[in-house]
Amino acid sequence: MDTVNKDLGKFMNGLVKRNPGEVEFHQAVEEVASTLMPFINENTKYKDAQILERLTEPDRIIIFRVCWEDDNGQVRTNRGYRVQFNNSIGPYKGGLRFHPTVSLSVLKFLGFEQIFKNSLTTLPLGGAKGGANFNPKGKSDAEVMRFCQSFMTELTRHIGADIDVPAGDIGVGAREIGYLYGQFKRLNNRLTGAITGKGYDYGGSLMRPEATGYGCVYMAREALDKAGDDLAGKKCLVSGSGNVAQHATEKLLELGATVLTLSDSGGSIYDPDGIDEEKLAFVKELKNVRRERISEYCEKYPKAEFLEGKRPWGVAADLAFPCATQNEIGIVDAKELVINNCRLVCEGANMPTDNESIGYFQANGVSFVPGKAANAGGVAVSGLEMTQNSMRIQWSAEEVDAKLLSIMQNIHSKCVDYGTENGKVNYVKGANISAFKKVADTILAYGII
Ligand code: NDP
Ligand code: 2IT
Secondary structure, three states, X not given: OHHHHHHHHHHHHHHHHHOOOOHHHHHHHHHHHHHHHHHHHHOHHHHHOOHHHHHOOOOEEEEXXXXXXXXXXXXXXXXXXXXXXXXXXXXXXXXXXXXXXXXXXXXXXXXXXXXXXXXXXXXXXOEEEEEEOOOOOOOOHXXXXXXXXXXXXXXXXXXXXXXXXXXOEOOEXXXXXXXXXXXXXXXXXXXXXXXXXXXXXXXXXXXHHHHHHHHHHHHHHHHHHHOOOOOOOOEEEEOOOOHHHHHHHHHHHHOOOEEEEEEEOOEEEEOXXXXXXXXXXXXXXXXXXXXXXXXXXXXXXXXXXXXXXXXXXXXXXOEEEOOOOOOOEOHHHHHHHHHOOOOEEEOOOOOOEOHHHHHHHHHOOOXXXXXXXXOHXXXXXXXXXXXXXXXXXXXXHHHHHHHHHHHHHHHHHHHHHHHEEOOEEOHXXXXXXXXHHHHHHHHHHHOOO
């Protein structure tokens, strides 16, 4: 163990030195490296070939200026990015995030995790992430369109169906994908599946909007089943109120669980009666059509309480589904969840739980399923969208859903195979080792490139 800790310390020191100040990237790598180091030390071929060092250096990073004109005729400038992290097992694949907090560190953490997530899906997908520090909030449709067109005018030269296939993430939903893909089509005069999350009428896959949230709940069901438990009657905390949160809520309701909370960057709503189908339809209209604040839920349903500026983790419940953003569960939240007997944390978002809290959950008997396993359903159905585009057909919702379920079950089995220790499943270890092995063996096969 001493050698492992020494090697981990040395590796992390080097990584921090090479990537100064990129705290989110350091955090994501440390989570992976701490579970992989014993495995790498036992399998010296990976150590000798410096696979972890190579895997933490992106293939390339593209940074570009995005100029556009707002509705007042004022020129605005944002920064666009694409981090093409690793394409060993397939074209670069990962979402685009439009949010004021977007930075190189955030996109490197997301791109790095995407390599592992995409490997877990069993589909031929490499890892990437991109986006811009553009804030779609409060912008008109015309402003969002002009931004997307300007962004794509540069990005187009770096992407393509067999090169790099972007999709949505925070702040990039159906509207933005439409504008981005429209501009891609106009610039290239071709309709190839170079973006996923497209509308059904122009080559999208049924179930892609639902896939991340549904997949996350399928994963929770597998983890509960493994522990001899099930979803029926469970009280759940969901954070966020966007794509992932809405569809996680929808599937939880369908499977007989009760959802007590949702949130956005202004705070959380707590509905002691539970969010039923009708209330969820209100949330969808509020967030997807009117693009308003979640606090409005409490005006419509006065029995619900608005927890201003707060996350939902202080509400007593059985299961937690963080579905908003990174680092939304810190140690104070983790302790509250444990005190309230929460037994499963299943991550719909990417890296919502910090590393100290992951350790705390594991030490206190809470099943913890990391995002790279639990939210892989979204990119998996993106992979299925690419397949359908290549075949020039579109599958039924039932077919896609069945494939999604089977992919999530398969990811769960891999976590069990690689992560079981003393009769308990360490999902972080299982996901990391299983995902790493496929990519690392491929890198070895390619030689030193
Ligand atoms: P959306 O933009 O649809 O929703 C994001 C939600 O999170 C909103 O409720 C938003 O609130 C909230 N949020 C965003 N940033 C912050 C912040 N800094 N602080 C507090 N709340 C915040 O995004 P998605 O639902 O698509 O994404 C949610 C998470 O799931 C992200 O971590 C994403 O990376 C991950 N993910 C998404 C996938 C997908 O297919 N869409 C696939 C896999 C993972 P507000 O409206 O106030 O900004
Ligand atoms: O984090 C993610 O996996 C996504 N935002 C989805 C990526 C994709 O290519 O569908």
